[in-house]
Structures are given as structure tokens and as C-alpha cells.
Amino acid sequence: MHQRLLEHLNTAVVVLDAQLRVVWMNPAAETLLAVSLVRVKGHTPEHLTGMDAEPIKVLRKALDEQHPYTQREAEIVNVASEVLTVDFTATPISRDELLVEIEPRDRLMQISREEALIARQEAVKVLTRGLAHEVKNPLGGIRGAAQLLERDLPEPQMVEFTRIIIEEVDRLRDLVDRMLGPNRPPLQVPVNIHAVTERVRSLLLAEGDSITMVADYDPSLPEVIGDEGQLIQAVLNITRNATQALNEQPQGEDQTEGEAPHYEITLRTRARRQFTLGHERHRLVCELAIIDNGPGIPETLRETLFYPMVSGRAEGSGLGLSIAQGILHQHQGLIECDSRPGHTEFRLLIPLDGTSGDHT
Template sequence: MAAAMHQRLMEHLTTAVLLLDGELRVVWMNPAAEALLSLSLSRVEGVALCSLMEQADGLAGVLSKARDAFHPFTRREARLAMLGGEPLTVDYTVTPLSRDELLLEVEPRDRLIRISREEALLTRQETVKVLTRGLAHEVKNPLGGIRGAAQLLERDLENPAHREFTRIIIEEVDRLRDLVDSMLGPNRVARHEPVNIHKVLERVRSLLLAEHPTVNIERDYDPSLPDLAGDEAQLIQAVLNVARNAVEAMHEAGTPAPHLVLRTRARRQFTLGAERHRLVAEVALLDNGPGIPEALKETLFYPMVSGRADGSGLGLSIAQGILHQHQGLIECDSVPGHTEFRLLIPLETRHD
């Protein structure tokens, strides 16, 4: 009776629990472990756990040490990957129950790490937004005075050559004003109307092919994605900024056979920042370019930060600002030869 109750309790735990024998073979696992490792007990019972893994991050050594020393061991943020599966970041604890039994508890960390990273990103973005708006206010006030003074001076000058100088002043002031406005991002509140995200991507694709006909742009769409509530024009601008940045980086680096993938997926019960959403649209842009320099990764979405010689450093900052207006955000992972930007947008109907 007690044993049945204990097993029932283990089966309802959200923590993945596995029981291994002295040869580190799977004896039992609860449903949480089956879900986490994408394995069924009936298929792997009696199989050595580490033989099922493509990446074990020293797990076999920790299991053996716990068994031989008869002492529990814990590893934090270990990377595990089942054969043919996605890598997982986990915390795990090995507890020897006897010389022939080991209890392995596995707690996934990917979601917590991602939430922590997103919260830090949102905090940094909010800080940058406040600083940028303050800077813009301080810059635009004297620019207005300089422009007004140059116009007054131009009216009093008779020499055309001198008036040319005042026109240069006015044009440069206007250019700086436009630059400051660009730093502030979209200057109107986003509309929230039904938008087909694939229509947005097709528009971006056509614009990119017109600018860069040699780039191979592959589509990988999820046709089941419903419309989202958003501003089509602003979403086109956000996706175009990210995609154009990727394509131009590939061209500047001389990437052979530049390749860009536009991919859409639905993410269920997905957390953005501190808020959990029932359904989120993921728009991923994957390229085979040079990757993002390590020194730029933390400040990639700040205004005036660019990894390209002729970049303004505003495209990604503006894109992130547009996603914020849609309650979403942009994530990025990059290594040389593979960069992935993910635009995450909630699909719930908004009531602003």
C-alpha cells in the first residue's frame, strides 16, 4: 500500500526522476523524465542511460563516483542531449540508495535561464530608452536654435556663396534631427489589427530579393499560425531591419553562397519576460554569415551600436522597439556560420 502510494507520488512530480541500477542502466523513470528526455520507459528499460545520449557532459563519471563513493553529487547547468534530440541545460543530483541503486533527479534550467536573460534584456532596453529620450531632448533643443539662427542669418546675407554656407548648416541640422528621431524608434503607437505574419515575411522577402538578388532566401512556414494583432507596416519594418542586417553582414564578410531562412513556428504556454502567454508566434531568421562578434552580443540592440563599417546601429534597436510595442521581443544566438534571430510575438487578442 505504502509502496504504491510512493510510486504514485513520484509519477506526479514535475521533477524528472530516474532509478538506475549498479551498471547505470535505466530501471524506472517517472512521466516527467519521459517528457524531458523524450523517451518512454518501455523502450529504454534495461539500457545504459549514457548510451542514449549524444552529449552527456560528464554524467557517466558523476554517476560512477556517486555509486563507488556512496555519496550524493550535484551538477549545475550541465548540458545533456539525447540521440537526435535538442541539447538541454539541466541541474541534476545523483543519490545512491544502495550499491545497486541510484536515484537521479533532473531539473531543466533552459526555461529559467531564458526567462532570466529576457528579463535582463527588457530591463536594459528600458534603461536605454529612458537615456535615449533624455539625450534626444537635450540635443533637439539646441538644434532648433541653430537652425533658426541660420535661417535668420541667411535672410541678411547678400553674397550667394555665404548663403550656401547657411544652407549647409540647415541641412546638417535637419540630418541630425532625423538621426535623433530614428534613435527614438517608431514615433506613433502601433495599430492592433489582424495581421498575417506570412504576408509580412513575403513582403520582406520581395524587398530583399530586389536589393540582393544573389541571396538564397528559403521559406519554412507553419501554415497553422493564426493572424496576430499588430501593425503590419511596423512589423514589416522590424523584420526587414533584422533581415537586411543579416544579408548585408553576409555580403560584407564575403560569405560564399549567402543563405537566409525565414521560419515561423507556434510556441505554446511560452513565457516572455515575466508574463506567460498561451500562444506565441516565433519568426526566426537564420543565416550562414560570419556571426556576431562576442564584444557586441550584450549591446546588440542598443542604438548606435553596429558591427558593420557603414552601419548606423539603429536598425536592430528600432526593430526591438517595434516588438516591445507588440508585447514581444527579439532574441539572438550566434556562432560563426550560423546566426539566428527570433522575433517572439504573443498571439492573444489585445484589449488596449
């Protein structure tokens, strides 16, 4: 009876013997660890999950002292080589048996990061709109004054100076408009996400870069509801950032002279089921990943990556990622980023259950 109850739990449960060898595990544990009980029965946790010494000490301590212990945010590696962050509690059943409950934390931690990212995006939007209002009003006055001054100048050659004032005011106004992002709500029409990615691929291939563009699509994805033009802009901003960053990399020491490093960008689409974005859980979400094999994003930039005017390139305006995040936010979606040397991945997440729209 007790075993049947444990088998129906969503929490992963593993039973170990006095030598910390696997005696039994429920289906939730098999799913989490990507193994079957038949294959791992008799194995120790080090062999099964790649646990380091500290969690093993906790298991041994719980069994020796006959007292429950909990380890928070321990890292384990399942048989599929996925690194998982878990909480686990070791509870002794007897001198010879230890029950281990394992609770995955990765998704909860990811949801917390997403909520923080959404909150930051809202704060940036409010700040940008307030700044735009305060800047554009005096800019209009400066431009008007320069035009009036131009009419009354006694010497024609001095018109050049008023022209400079007007052109610089226009440049600043355009910059403020770009910081604000799209100035209209997104359209709400069916959009084939692969039409978006193929348009971006064709635009970048036409620029003649030596970077390989790889398409890895899930053809079963349904259409998203949104604005094709804005989605193209968001994907293009991120992908062009990647191509520019890769093209600016110096030649490696291990490469022969004249030989360019092999860089590639992959556009990958997948469906994510029962996925939470912010506070809302969606039945189906489209994940569009833009992956490059470059050196990665500097640690100092990762927390402020989507803020306006933040850029890792000397010539960058720092607006591309901010605008892309704003577009996804209007589609009730989100952009996530993970980066390490050799692998940088931007994931555009867009609901597929018809609930997208501007809820800001």
C-alpha cells in the same frame, strides 16, 4: 504506490543500478530525454545522454559514498540530439540503486536572459529619450540662428555656408528621430504574419541579391494583433541586415574564382505554447525566426547588439536592430538572437492571445 507518485511528477526521475545502468524512468524523464524506457533499459547514462566524465563521477560518488550529490548546469544530449542544460541530484536508495532527479534549466536561463534584455531595452529607451530632448532643443536654436544669419549676409556666396549648417542640423534631427523609433503607438488590428514576411521577401528579392530566400511557414498560425506597417519595418530591418552582412563576406579560399558562396536566409514561423516573455506567461506566442548561414555575429557585439549606434558594419548606422526591438517591445514582444559560425538566428516573439499593446 511510490512508483505511481513518481510517474505523475513533472520532474524527470531516473533509477540506476549499481553499474549505473537504467532500471526505470518516469514519463517526464522519457519526454526530457526523448526516449522510451523500453529502448534504454540497461543502458548507462553515457550511452543515453552523452554525459561527460564529470557528471558520471558525481553519480558514481553518490553511490559509493551513499550520500546525495547535486550537479548544477550540466550539459547532456538527448536522443533527439538536443543539447540540454540541466541540474541533477543523485540520491542513493540502497547500495544497488541510485535515484537521479533531472531539472531542465534551459528555459529558466532563457527567461533570465529575456528579462535582462527587456530591462536593458527600457534603460536604452529612457536614455535615448533624454538624449533626444537635450539634443533637439539646441539644434532648433542653431537652425533658427542660421536662417536669420542667412538673411543678413552681405555676400550672396556666403549663403552656402549657412545652407550647410541648416542641412547638417536637419540631418542630426532626423538621426535623433530615427533613434527614438516609431513616433506613434502601434495599431491594434489583426495582422497575418505571413503577409508581413512575404512583403519583406518580395522587397528583398526585388533588390536582385544572389542570396536564396527560403519560406518555412506554419499555415495554422492565427493572426497577431498589432501594426502591420511597423512589423514589416522590424522584419525588414533584421532581414536586410542579414543580406548586407552576407553580401560583404569575402570569397572563400575553397571556392573557384568567380564562384559566389551559397548563402541563404530562411523565414520560419512557428507557434510556441505556454511561453513566458519577461514576467508574463502567454498561452500562445508567434515565433518568427530569421535564419542565415553566414559567418555569425562577432562575440564582442552580441551583448550590445540591440543598442543604438552599435553596428558590425563600417557603413551601418546601428539603428536597425534597436528600432526593431523597440517595435516588438510595443507589441509586448521580444527579439532574441543566437549566433555561431554558419547559423545566426533572430527570433521575433509576439503574443497571440490578444494581450499585445504598448505597456511602456
